[in-house]
Amino acid sequence: MNIFFGTWILVLTLAAFYIMSDAIQRRRTFYLFLMFVNVAVLYLIVECVMESEMPLSGTWIFLFAALTVIETGLIVYLHLWRKRHISLASIKDGLDGLTDGLCYYYEDGRLVFVKPAMNDIAREVTGRFATDGRLLWDCLANSRAFGSACYYDWGSGQVLGMPGGNIYRIVRNRCSFLKSPAYEIIAYDITEEYNLGLKLRERNERLAGQKKRLLEINDTISDLTIEKEILQTKVNIHDDLGKALVGVRSYISDNIGKKELLGLMNTAISMIDAQKINDRPDDYATVLKAAADIGVNVEITGDLPEGEDDKQLIAAAMRECITNTFRHAKGDTLYIRSYVNDNSEKAVQFTNNGEAPRGTITETGGLSYLRHLAERRGAGMHITSSPQFVLLLTLPDVKRNEYENI
Amino acid sequence: MKTYKVMIVEDQAIARRLFEMIVDNSDDFELLYSVESASVAHMYCDRNCPDIILMDVIMQDRSNGLEAAARIKKSHPQVKIVITTSMPEVSFIDKAKSAGVDSFWYKEADSEEILTVMRHTMEGKSVYPDSTPVVTLGNITSTDLTAAELDVLRELTKGASNVEIGDKLFISPTTVRTHISNMLAKTGFANRTELAIKARLEGLVIPESE
Numbered sequence: 001m002n003i004f005f006g007t008w009i010l011v012l013t014l015a016a017f018y019i020m021s022d023a024i025q026r027r028r029t030f031y032l033f034l035m036f037v038n039v040a041v042l043y044l045i046v047e048c049v050m051e052s053e054m055p056l057s058g059t060w061i062f063l064f065a066a067l068t069v070i071e072t073g074l075i076v077y078l079h080l081w082r083k084r085h086i087s088l089a090s091i092k093d094g095l096d097g098l099t100d101g102l103c104y105y106y107e108d109g110r111l112v113f114v115k116p117a118m119n120d121i122a123r124e125v126t127g128r129f130a131t132d133g134r135l136l137w138d139c140l141a142n143s144r145a146f147g148s149a150c151y152y153d154w155g156s157g158q159v160l161g162m163p164g165g166n167i168y169r170i171v172r173n174r175c176s177f178l179k180s181p182a183y184e185i186i187a188y189d190i191t192e193e194y195n196l197g198l199k200l201r202e203r204n205e206r207l208a209g210q211k212k213r214l215l216e217i218n219d220t221i222s223d224l225t226i227e228k229e230i231l232q233t234k235v236n237i238h239d240d241l242g243k244a245l246v247g248v249r250s251y252i253s254d255n256i257g258k259k260e261l262l263g264l265m266n267t268a269i270s271m272i273d274a275q276k277i278n279d280r281p282d283d284y285a286t287v288l289k290a291a292a293d294i295g296v297n298v299e300i301t302g303d304l305p306e307g308e309d310d311k312q313l314i315a316a317a318m319r320e321c322i323t324n325t326f327r328h329a330k331g332d333t334l335y336i337r338s339y340v341n342d343n344s345e346k347a348v349q350f351t352n353n354g355e356a357p358r359g360t361i362t363e364t365g366g367l368s369y370l371r372h373l374a375e376r377r378g379a380g381m382h383i384t385s386s387p388q389f390v391l392l393l394t395l396p397d398v399k400r401n402e403y404e405n406i
Numbered sequence: 407m408k409t410y411k412v413m414i415v416e417d418q419a420i421a422r423r424l425f426e427m428i429v430d431n432s433d434d435f436e437l438l439y440s441v442e443s444a445s446v447a448h449m450y451c452d453r454n455c456p457d458i459i460l461m462d463v464i465m466q467d468r469s470n471g472l473e474a475a476a477r478i479k480k481s482h483p484q485v486k487i488v489i490t491t492s493m494p495e496v497s498f499i500d501k502a503k504s505a506g507v508d509s510f511w512y513k514e515a516d517s518e519e520i521l522t523v524m525r526h527t528m529e530g531k532s533v534y535p536d537s538t539p540v541v542t543l544g545n546i547t548s549t550d551l552t553a554a555e556l557d558v559l560r561e562l563t564k565g566a567s568n569v570e571i572g573d574k575l576f577i578s579p580t581t582v583r584t585h586i587s588n589m590l591a592k593t594g595f596a597n598r599t600e601l602a603i604k605a606r607l608e609g610l611v612i613p614e615s616e
Contacts, residue, residue, distance in 0.1 A: 211565030214602060218563060218613065221606045232492070234420065263431075283467060290446035293439065294453035312468075319446060327452050365477075 034075070038068060101168060101187030104177060105133020112177050121187055124149035124162060137185055140170045152194075159194060160187070167194040283315035291322045295332060298322070302338030305346055310395055313370075313377050314348055317393055320366045321350040329354030329389065341394065350391040357385040410528055411438040413456035415447045415474070416490070417465040421513070425460055425490075425520070432521055434528075443467050444474035451478050451485060458486040458524060461507075463498060464612065472498065476505035486527045490520070493609045494539040494548065496556050502534075509533040541608040544593030544601075548610050551589065558585040560611040563602045 042064055095102060101118035105111045109132040114122075122130035125139045127146035138144075143151040143158055151158045152167070160168045168187040175184050244265050251261040284304060291298050304314055318336070325331045331354020341347045361383055363371055374381040380394040412435050416422040422440055429435045438456045441447060444465050450456075459478070463471040475487045489502045492513040502510050509527040511520055512535060523533045541548045551559070554577075561571040568579040568586075575582075586598055595601045605611050 207567060210599065214563070214565035214599065217603060218606060221603070224607070286441075286443045286446060286467065290441060290443075290449050293441075294449055315445070319449060323449050323452055 034071060038064075038071070041067075100189050101185075103130060103133060103136065103185040104175070104182055105136075105185075106177070106180060106182050109134035112182060117189075118185065118187060121149075121160065121162065121168065123147065125160075133183060133185070137172055137183070140185070141172075154194065154197070159190065165191065167191045283311045284318070287315050287318045287322070290319075291334070294322075294326065296322050296325055297333045298336065299333060300336045300338070304336070304338050304348065305395060309377055310346075313373050313379060313393065313395075316370055316373055317348070317350060317391060320370050321352065321391060323366065324389065325352040325354060328357070331355070343394075346395040348393045348395070350393075351388060356388045359385065361385045361389070407434060409434055409436045410457040410524075411436055412524075413439040413441070413447070413450060413459045415441050415444055415459060415461045415471060417442050417462060417467070421462070428521060435521075435524065443469050444471045445469035447471075447474045448477050448481065451482050455482050455485060458488065458528060460488050460490050460520070460524075463489060463491040463495075464493060472501045472505055472507070475502070475507050479506040488520075488523060488527055488533075493612060494541050495609060495612045496538050496548065496553075497560070497611075499534060499538065510535060512539060541610050543604060543608060543610060544595050546592050548608075550592060555585050555589050556611060558582055559589060559601070559605050560613055562586065562598060563606045563611055564613045565602075 045064065095115060098115075100115075101121050102113070102115040103111065103118040103122075104113045111130060111133055114130045118136075119129045121140075122128070122136050124147040125145055126135060130136050139146075140160070145151070145160075148163045150161050152161055154169070157169075160170060162168065167190050169190050171186050171188065173184050173186070175182050247261050247265070251258065288298055298318070305311060318334070321334050321336075325334050329352050331352045333353045335351045335353075337349045337351075339347055339349075361367070363383070367383070371381050374393060378396040380392075382392045382394075384390040384392075412429050414422055414425045414429070414437070416425060419442075422442065426437055426440055429437045435458075438454065439450045441450060442465075444461065445467065447459070447461065451459075459475075461471040461475050465471065471489060471491075475489065478485055479487065483506070486508045487506075488509040488511055489498070489507050490511050490513055491498060494512075499510055509523050509532055511523050511533070526533050538548070543551075557575055558571055561574055566574065568582040571577075571582045572579045586601070589601055590596075590598070593601060593604075595604060606613075
């Protein structure tokens with residue numbers, strides 16, 4: 001009976017430990033050892049009971065069960081505790097494996113922990129290994145170096161370049177150690193990132209140069225294309241001249257009439273005349289001619305800007321104001337005054353005769369486009385509606401170079 | 407017989423004179439204005455509106471006939487506009503249609519005479535060529551490039567990077583790179599710069615002015 005009972009408990013114990021060890025996964029050997037210890041204890045209890053010829057009481061069973069539960073609880077707790085905590089040795093091993101520099105020190109400069117990489121930095125920056133955290137940070141923050149280390153501009157701050165070629169970004173944070181205020185200095189190794197950044201910067205500069213050349217080529221090609229068109233048209237004129245000459249021959253031979261011959265000659269002569277016209281109109285000249293054609297006088301006081309960008313802007317403003325003069329104001333004269341204002345800026349003011357605006361002018365269509373042009377040029381644009389329409393453009397001093405910021 | 411008032415917008419004096427003579431020699435058209443820049447075209451329309459405009463696209467002063475046409479159509483929708491160009495730029499036809507341009511005529515390649523186009527346009531017909539002139543680009547012709555490739559090529563001629571092209575066309579830089587690689591493979595050009603320059607020289611793509 002006792003043997004049967006003991007065997008039953010043994011089987012139960014084995015099953016319980018198997019389940020627990022399976023759930024816990026590792027350290028099965030340890031748990032197996034524990035299991036056999038418990039079995040041995042159980043066996044001894046059973047033997048004692050048998051030898052003393054006393055019946056196995058519930059107290060023994062309860063005690064053994066309690067022992068099993070306590071042991072299991074302790075094992076699980078220990079296992080979970082180990083998962084949530086790591087040893088100081090593990091921390092140090094882990095930190096030593098990082099390439100970054102690390103240093104902890106109290107407020108008075110006493111060091112708590114310094115990584116070898118930080119010691120190398122300290123030697124280059126202070127001339128000796130780290131002994132005082134405050135001194136080390138003072139040198140780093142003020143870009144001081146003892147050895148051949150140097151500082152480079154990077155982003156919004158500076159980075160430290162070591163003689164071996166490593167580049168570090170230094171950061172300091174407040175923390176606490178054993179409930180005392182402390183600081184941590186971290187030197188992030190950004191060597192790869194920095195070198196890639198340099199390559200990227202070189203590449204961008206090269207691309208910016210290529211882009212500039214490509215845009216210049218675009219302009220050249222535009223001119224070439226126009227020349228090509230002109231040339232083709234001249235070839236056509238040459239053909240027309242040929243036809244005219246043939247026509248003369250035919251006229252002499254009485255094959256065509258005078259009227260036809262005159263038509264051919266007229267065509268040829270007109271084409272020859274057209275070649276004499278300057279094919280490159282000036283921005284101002286084009287607008288002034290258009291104004292004259294549509295019956296709007298333009299009175300200019302002062303010298304209008306001659307820079308290409310400024311000319312485009314002023315010519316655009318002239319077009320809008322001329323349109324405004326006859327379309328809205330029902331006037332016939334546009335007044336343009338060019339001067340230097342109190343801020344030494346070149347200013348160009350446009351007003352007109354005729355009716356004043358009925359309300360505040362809203363910038364739509366042409367005026368909206370004009371503002372876009374002005375902003376792109378870096379110029380100021382101001383419109384007044386009362387007592388009369390006034391458009392004022394103020395031009396920047398320095399021409400914006402679109403390639404400078406690449 | 408009714409005569410229609412014509413405005414010619416053409417920057418080249420020779421071409422402008424040619425159009426003027428064509429109009430003068432016709433019985434049903436009379437010249438109202440002849441201007442050399444698209445930038446002032448709308449001013450003339452505001453003053454004394456023509457019935458039909460012959461509008462060039464690319465001007466020496468960098469003004470754009472298509473933009474001017476769109477502006478005129480907005481304020482004077484009754485005006486008929488005929489775009490005249492010698493550039494085989496593939497997007498011009500679509501842009502012209504978007505701007506509401508009535509007809510489109512290629513100066514060199516179109517067999518139909520300009521007067522015929524003008525008459526059809528005044529009758530209410532819209533005359534557009536079936537296709538753009540074919541140009542040779544390396545080992546291929548312009549018809550061998552897809553619409554997407556041409557869009558990328560147009561931006562490429564501005565010297566834009568793959569990222570900038572992708573941002574402009576709302577495609578990824580990887581897709582841009584693929585299109586450029588495909589074009590280089592098709593044309594046989596050595597690099598993207600050569601591709602951009604050759605395309606620009608042929609007038610196949612013309613970058614929009616900023």
